[in-house]
Amino acid sequence: MSAPVPGHALAQGTPLAAPRPGSGRTGRWLALASRHRVALTLAFLVVFPWVAPYQALAVNILVLGLYALGFNLLFGYTGLLSFGHAAFLGGGAYGCGIAIVHYGLHPVLALVAGTLLATFIAAAMGVLAIRTRGIYFAMTTLALSMCVYYAFYRAEAFTGGENGLRGINVPVLTLPGFLLDLLDPVVKYYAVLAVVGGAVWLFSRLLSSPFGAALKAIRENEGRAQACGYDVRRMKLVAFVISGALCGLAGALQAIHLSIVPIETMHYATSGQAVMMALLGGMGTFFGPFIGAATFSLLQDGLSTLTSHWQLFVGAIFIAFVLFLPLGIWGEVLARLRRAGW
Amino acid sequence: MTDLSLGGFPLDLLALQLVTGIALGAIYVLVGIGLSLIFGLMNVVNFAHGAFFMVGAYVGVFLYGYTGSFWLSLVAAPLAMGLLGLAVERVLVRPLYGRGIDDPLLLTFGLSYCMVESVRIAFGLTGLPFGAPPDLRGAVDLGIGYFPLYRLFLIAFSLTVVGALWLFIERTSFGLVIRAGARDPQIVQVLGIEISKVWLAVFGLGCALAGLAGILAAPLQGVTPEMGIPVLAEAFVVTVVGGMGSLAGAVLAGLLVGIVVAMTSLVAPDMTKMAIFALMALVLLVRPRGLLGRAGALG
Numbered sequence: 001m002s003a004p005v006p007g008h009a010l011a012q013g014t015p016l017a018a019p020r021p022g023s024g025r026t027g028r029w030l031a032l033a034s035r036h037r038v039a040l041t042l043a044f045l046v047v048f049p050w051v052a053p054y055q056a057l058a059v060n061i062l063v064l065g066l067y068a069l070g071f072n073l074l075f076g077y078t079g080l081l082s083f084g085h086a087a088f089l090g091g092g093a094y095g096c097g098i099a100i101v102h103y104g105l106h107p108v109l110a111l112v113a114g115t116l117l118a119t120f121i122a123a124a125m126g127v128l129a130i131r132t133r134g135i136y137f138a139m140t141t142l143a144l145s146m147c148v149y150y151a152f153y154r155a156e157a158f159t160g161g162e163n164g165l166r167g168i169n170v171p172v173l174t175l176p177g178f179l180l181d182l183l184d185p186v187v188k189y190y191a192v193l194a195v196v197g198g199a200v201w202l203f204s205r206l207l208s209s210p211f212g213a214a215l216k217a218i219r220e221n222e223g224r225a226q227a228c229g230y231d232v233r234r235m236k237l238v239a240f241v242i243s244g245a246l247c248g249l250a251g252a253l254q255a256i257h258l259s260i261v262p263i264e265t266m267h268y269a270t271s272g273q274a275v276m277m278a279l280l281g282g283m284g285t286f287f288g289p290f291i292g293a294a295t296f297s298l299l300q301d302g303l304s305t306l307t308s309h310w311q312l313f314v315g316a317i318f319i320a321f322v323l324f325l326p327l328g329i330w331g332e333v334l335a336r337l338r339r340a341g342w
Numbered sequence: 343m344t345d346l347s348l349g350g351f352p353l354d355l356l357a358l359q360l361v362t363g364i365a366l367g368a369i370y371v372l373v374g375i376g377l378s379l380i381f382g383l384m385n386v387v388n389f390a391h392g393a394f395f396m397v398g399a400y401v402g403v404f405l406y407g408y409t410g411s412f413w414l415s416l417v418a419a420p421l422a423m424g425l426l427g428l429a430v431e432r433v434l435v436r437p438l439y440g441r442g443i444d445d446p447l448l449l450t451f452g453l454s455y456c457m458v459e460s461v462r463i464a465f466g467l468t469g470l471p472f473g474a475p476p477d478l479r480g481a482v483d484l485g486i487g488y489f490p491l492y493r494l495f496l497i498a499f500s501l502t503v504v505g506a507l508w509l510f511i512e513r514t515s516f517g518l519v520i521r522a523g524a525r526d527p528q529i530v531q532v533l534g535i536e537i538s539k540v541w542l543a544v545f546g547l548g549c550a551l552a553g554l555a556g557i558l559a560a561p562l563q564g565v566t567p568e569m570g571i572p573v574l575a576e577a578f579v580v581t582v583v584g585g586m587g588s589l590a591g592a593v594l595a596g597l598l599v600g601i602v603v604a605m606t607s608l609v610a611p612d613m614t615k616m617a618i619f620a621l622m623a624l625v626l627l628v629r630p631r632g633l634l635g636r637a638g639a640l641g
Contacts, residue, residue, distance in 0.1 A: 081444045128623050131630040135387045135443055136586060139578035140626065146575040147619030154612055268571055272451060279448060309463050315455025322449040323437060 027342040030334070037286045038204045042197050045290070053301070055185035059192055061290070061297045063254045066196050068277040068289030069203060070246025075275070076284030077207065078239045079219030081138045084125060084145030085274045088244040090152065090266030091118035092251025097165040097261045098158055107170045111195070111252045118248020119241060121148060126240035130233055133222075142268065149266040165261040182256075192253055199249060204286070206242065215239055219284075247274070276318055282331030291330045351608065354487035359604045365493035367600020368500035369559045373573055374580035374592040375507065376551035382587035383524045383544050385443055386435060390450040391552050391577060392570030393457035398423045398553025399560040399569065400461055403472050412475035416499075419557035420550040427549025431542050439541075454570070461567045469566030478561075496558055503554065504593060511589070520544060524587065579622045585635020594633055 033040060045062065052058035067089055074080045095117030099110035125144045132140045152159045159165055173180040173191060182188045206212050214235055217225040226232045255261050264270065273296065281292025299317065303310035321328065327335055348356055373395060380388050388394075402419035406412055430453065438445045473479070474492035481488040511517035519540055523530045527537045555573075556565075563569065576599065584595030599618050606617035625632060 081447070128626045131626050132582070135381070135385070135447065136582060138444075138447060139387065140582060140622070143575050143578045143582070143619055143622055146572070147616050147623075150615040150619075154616075268575070272455075275448065275451065309459050311455050312459035312463070315452045315459065318452035318455070319434065319449055322445055322452060323434070326441070326445065 027338065029342040030337060034286075038201050041200055041287055041290065042193075044287075045193055045196070049186065049189045053298075055189055057297060057301060059185065059189050059257050061294045062189065062192050062196055063250050063257060064273075064277060064293035064297060065290035066199055066253070067247050067250035068274055068281065068293050069200070070243045070250060071274040072278045072283060072285075072289045073203070073206075073215075073246065074239055074243040075278050076282075076288070077212070077219060078215045078236060079222075080236065080240070081275070082129070082141040082240075082243075083138045083268070083271050083275065084129070084141030084143075084148075085243075085247050086266050086268065086270035087125060087145040087148040088118040088122050088247035089251040089254070089270060089274075090261070091121040091148070091244075092248030093255040093261040093265050094152060094159055094165060094251075095248070096252035097168045097255040100168050100170065100256075101165060102158065107173055107256055108175075111249065111256075114252030114255065115245055115248045118251060119245040122241045122244020122248070123237075126237045126244070130237050130240065142271065145266070145271055146268065149263075149268075152266055153263055159261075159263070162263055164263050165255075166259075168255050168259045168261070170256050170259070188257070192257065195249070195253060199246060203246065207286070211235070211238075276314070279318070279321055279326075279328055282328030282334070285328070285330045285334060288328055288330035292328065295329060355608070357486050358489060359608050360601065361489050361493055361497070363601035363604030364597060365496045365562070365600070366603055367597035368497050369555050369562075369573075369596075370576060370580050370599050371504060371593050371596030372500055372551050372555035372558070373577040374584065374596045375504065375589055376548035376555070377577050378581055378584075378587060378589060378592045379520075379544055379551075380548040381581070383520060384439075384446075384541050386446040386450075386545075388450050388545075388548065389447055389574070390430070390454040390457060391548075392572075392574030393454040394423050394427065394549045394552035394570075395556040395559070395573050396565070396567065396570035397426070397457055397461060398556030399565045400465060400470075400556075401553070402557030403470055403560055403565050404465075406472075406475070412478070415557050416554070420554035423553025423556075424546045424550030428542060428546040430549070431545035435545065436538070436542075454574075458567050458570070465567070467567065469564055469569075471564045472560045474561040492561055496562075500558065503551075507551075508589070516540075516543075576618060579618050581632075582622055583625045583632055585632025588632070588634040591632055591634030598633075 045065075048061070049055050049058040052061065067085070070088070071082070071085050074082055074085075092114040094114070096107075096110045096114030099105040099113040100107065105113060125141065125148070128144060129137055129140045153161055155161075171181070171183050173182055180187055180191050182191065214225065214230050217228070217230065218232055218235060222232055251265065254265070277292035277296045278289060279292070280295045281290065282288030296314075299314060300310060303313050307313075325332055347353060373391065376394075377388060377391050380386055380391075398419040401422045402415035405418050406415045409415075430450075434449055434453065435446050438449060474490075478492040478495050480491050482491050482494065511520055519530065519535055523535075523537055523540050530540075531537045556570075559569075559573075580592055580595045580599055583599065584591030584593075599621065602617050602621055603614055607614040610617075
């Protein structure tokens with residue numbers, strides 16, 4: 001049996017392949033901005049808390065931005081749509097929380113512990129999920145993440161089960177030479193930003209490495225990448241694990257920020273949130289995930305003050321984006337600037 | 343009968359669990375076939391399939407409350423979901439043909455949010471209790487023990503539906519068009535058959551099956567707005583285990599998953615939820631294309 005027939009194009013005339021961000025001809029200004037993407041992203045994030053409605057929301061957006069960034073490595077840059085990333089966000093959060101609550105580890109070490117746990121979960125899920133392709137990948141990752149969810153739900157002694165993991169109190173962060181008062185939202189924001197900034201820098205390095213180029217090659221044409229001699233399956237697994245680690249770091253930061261890990265962190269809806277943020281912001285764009293995280297959080301924040309049924313509107317807005325704005329906000333901005341010859 | 347036992351469990355208890363498992367499996371079969379039909383023909387993964395299951399259950403329970411007739415619910419719930427499916431395909435999914443394969447998936451994901459939230463608005467957050475209708479309550483003696491009548495009915499009814507569906511696909515001319523369309527839509531189009539109408543019909547049919555599964559499952563567990571989420575994940579497990587695009591695979595895997603769940607709940611109740619995912623992991627490791635899947639379908 002041959003591969004699924006791409007016959008749907010004939011219902012609509014020519015196939016409307018969405019132009020991939022970054023594939024068009026880039027003007028001088030955009031090229032310059034792209035070269036300094038880390039500096040520009042960080043500059044925005046440094047200023048951001050002073051324009052956000054309130055600072056706790058700014059920390060949320062920062063953490064969710066990192067979550068969407070990690071997700072985007074897989075979805076936007078490798079072309080793999082995962083519906084299981086809540087397992088990594090949750091794994092990072094629980095790992096960090098358990099390290100602090102049950103073992104009294106230093107918060108910095110707890111961040112490492114959380115990231116490691118998420119990396120481990122990602123490796124275990126990845127080995128299985130990578131065996132499937134295309135749409136099956138989304139279904140398999142969803143099913144595997146549900147399995148992780150139930151496992152953590154059941155391990156009540158460690159995770160608190162349905163009540164969530166409570167008591168992750170880090171009021172003051174003791175670092176060699178100085179103390180950080182995390183009860184001050186501004187201090188907390190910049191402490192989190194220091195970690196997120198490092199991750200953003202690493203992410204940028206990864207994308208500009210030969211490995212990053214190979215991932216984009218897999219996204220554009222898996223068969224061709226294989227024919228070029230790349231071990232596609234292993235590269236996908238490595239991308240999956242790195243993506244999981246970044247999301248795990250986001251989860252660990254979230255655990256310290258919220259001082260509780262609700263079981264919903266691992267739920268299917270949280271996986272869906274990563275998909276929504278990446279698409280709203282612009283998949284496969286460097287800065288898009290932060291725009292997506294900000295959009296999603298502001299929507300949620302704004303709508304939930306008006307109605308308890310904000311998810312209805314979030315769902316409808318998401319549908320509208322899929323239909324009419326598939327490049328996402330930032331992707332659309334970039335595409336327009338590119339057309340205007342910037 | 344009670345003197346016979348296997349692994350420390352009396353045989354009649356095992357038989358009861360087996361019937362429970364097959365009844366659960368029958369639900370999975372209906373949900374899995376709907377998902378598989380839509381996917382096999384159109385390359386569209388319907389992420390709102392669990393939501394159709396849930397809304398179907400609500401429609402059925404609501405009508406039952408009004409009319410008192412479970413049989414009417416059994417007809418109306420799939421009918422309503424079929425019509426909703428037709429509208430969704432025509433208005434929302436059709437503009438996405440020819441775009442990436444992820445786009446319809448993302449759209450139906452967004453749609454599932456809207457459907458769940460709409461049900462919360464209409465029926466409240468907590469869900470409705472629902473038991474088997476009076477005609478189907480109680481237990482019957484099958485010679486090896488007593489079995490709940492509703493579960494036996496559920497198995498018989500689902501088998502009938504699956505049999506009818508098989509006849510429809512294998513023995514009717516429209517079924518032939520569906521099978522041909524799954525093979526090569528372009529040739530079907532060239533032969534003068536409007537393939538988009540076939541897609542429309544099959545999307546509706548798949549959603550109707552989800553709705554039917556929903557109302558059939560309602561007496562087992564009651565209805566809540568969130569009931570579709572685990573079902574979606576379990577339907578994915580069924581399709582991965584059975585082999586995508588294979589109807590026989592969906593039937594086999596659905597029953598297998600149901601029996602595994604029921605038996606695990608007997609042996610290790612804590613592991614029930616995880617057992618089916620362990621089954622999927624095992625199949626992925628040993629036979630990534632699924633039990634009856636075609637070679638190469640999964641790469």
